[in-house]
Amino acid sequence: MKKIKKKKVPGITWRKGNNVRYFLNGELVERTIGITIKEPTQLQKTGRQAMKVVVGLLKPVKEFIEIGFNLEKKEPHDNAHNLARSTNKLNAIRGEYPNVQIDFEKALFSKGILPVNPEAKVQLVEKGLEFTWDPAFMEEGMWPNDQAMMLAYCDEKESAFFETAGMRRSEGKDFLEITPYHQPVTLEVYLSFVAADRKSISNSVYLGQVKY
Amino acid sequence: MSRLEPGQLGVFRGRTGRTVVSKWRGIWTGRKAPTKSSKPGSPEQQDQRLKFGEVNKFLRLFAKEIAIGWQSDKRNETAMNEAVRYHLDKAVKGEYPDYQIDYEKVFISRGRGKIDGGFQPVAKAGAGFSIDISWIVSTKTSRITKPTDKLKVVLLDVRYRPGELKAIHCNVTAQRSDLKANVAVPEICKKHPLHVYMFFSSKDQKLASKSEYLGILTPGE
Numbered sequence: 001m002k003k004i005k006k007k008k009v010p011g012i013t014w015r016k017g018n019n020v021r022y023f024l025n026g027e028l029v030e031r032t033i034g035i036t037i038k039e040p041t042q043l044q045k046t047g048r049q050a051m052k053v054v055v056g057l058l059k060p061v062k063e064f065i066e067i068g069f070n071l072e073k074k075e076p077h078d079n080a081h082n083l084a085r086s087t088n089k090l091n092a093i094r095g096e097y098p099n100v101q102i103d104f105e106k107a108l109f110s111k112g113i114l115p116v117n118p119e120a121k122v123q124l125v126e127k128g129l130e131f132t133w134d135p136a137f138m139e140e141g142m143w144p145n146d147q148a149m150m151l152a153y154c155d156e157k158e159s160a161f162f163e164t165a166g167m168r169r170s171e172g173k174d175f176l177e178i179t180p181y182h183q184p185v186t187l188e189v190y191l192s193f194v195a196a197d198r199k200s201i202s203n204s205v206y207l208g209q210v211k212y
Numbered sequence: 213m214s215r216l217e218p219g220q221l222g223v224f225r226g227r228t229g230r231t232v233v234s235k236w237r238g239i240w241t242g243r244k245a246p247t248k249s250s251k252p253g254s255p256e257q258q259d260q261r262l263k264f265g266e267v268n269k270f271l272r273l274f275a276k277e278i279a280i281g282w283q284s285d286k287r288n289e290t291a292m293n294e295a296v297r298y299h300l301d302k303a304v305k306g307e308y309p310d311y312q313i314d315y316e317k318v319f320i321s322r323g324r325g326k327i328d329g330g331f332q333p334v335a336k337a338g339a340g341f342s343i344d345i346s347w348i349v350s351t352k353t354s355r356i357t358k359p360t361d362k363l364k365v366v367l368l369d370v371r372y373r374p375g376e377l378k379a380i381h382c383n384v385t386a387q388r389s390d391l392k393a394n395v396a397v398p399e400i401c402k403k404h405p406l407h408v409y410m411f412f413s414s415k416d417q418k419l420a421s422k423s424e425y426l427g428i429l430t431p432g433e
Contacts, residue, residue, distance in 0.1 A: 060326045162353075
């Protein structure tokens with residue numbers, strides 16, 4: 001798909017054969033449409049499966065990534081979901097078709113410049129997970145009233161538990177309630193911090209796996 | 213089967229001589245008119261045909277639920293296509309010619325939109341000919357899951373008649389926030405072991421959770 005500079009064309013939208021031109025998010029674009037009957041290459045199959053896997057990853061955490069990637073928007077057509085999808089498709093995929101998988105250590109559910117406490121950890125407690133960090137640790141950019149955002153992703157159940165407005169950084173700990181399933185599951189756990197005014201956010205940090 | 217460009221043969225449909233022209237999902241297709249073969253199938257063909265037939269016959273019992281729970285955005289595939297493909301691979305046990313469906317691995321809904329399926333769902337025999345189902349909810353999952361999601365319950369009677377299965381599509385008005393439901397069982401299924409399946413769908417039926425298998429119950433025993 002290509003973008004048309006408005007100077008060249010006075011804004012006409014049309015279809016000529018298999019080419020179409022139309023406005024998309026305020027920009028005039030032109031592309032070819034139609035169904036291809038060529039067999040996709042191995043690279044194409046890998047890319048398509050990667051997209052499917054990443055979209056599946058982000059579905060249960062929609063509200064989390066809407067906050068997590070909101071500050072990454074730069075262009076009028078950017079939205080949090082697109083940015084989360086492209087970031088994770090580039091960085092958090094491993095394997096080739098037909099075995100493309102998510103690399104949970106590299107998955108990102110929020111992106112920004114706010115620092116995260118490097119010593120943060122998580123442990124299993126009754127009815128959920130307890131996140132702890134050192135409240136006295138303050139780097140430049142950190143504020144005591146930054147809020148914790150906690151996420152526990154369950155790949156087996158394609159579901160996630162999260163909290164986007166947790167305790168303040170100065171509290172040093174927070175609790176995320178996990179509703180149990182019939183059988184034990186593995187949770188991939190992440191922690192982020194967001195500024196109280198929501199004008200700054202950190203990258204999500206992977207805290208490891210917990211069997212619940 | 214070939215795909216035709218509009219204009220090659222005009223816009224007629226149907227069988228003409230040995231060619232059948234039809235339009236499916238916007239695609240003009242042409243194929244040779246089918247004829248019966250007098251050759252018996254090879255062992256592999258017979259194996260595949262039997263397995264395919266068993267799975268198709270079984271899943272047709274759940275056609276209504278599969279239409280809600282298995283629909284995808286793929287243009288050229290129906291919900292039933294997707295369900296058959298999955299179950300052929302994952303839910304058939306045994307060897308030719310004794311294939312059986314593994315009822316525990318059946319998914320009458322694979323989930324669209326990732327709404328929750330209800331945590332810790334439990335089914336037990338209720339008063340009279342009924343089944344009590346209960347579940348709990350979580351407040352920490354995505355808001356795509358709503359308290360107004362509708363419960364869907366299907367009971368599979370494997371002893372309905374000799375050699376015949378029956379799916380009972382229960383008329384349930386419960387929603388997720390109710391946390392429990394009582395499902396009436398038809399008297400004809402009295403003392404039959406019933407396999408219980410449940411899932412949730414959104415009010416507009418555009419989203420569905422993954423279905424849960426709740427085990428075998430024998431109401432009225």
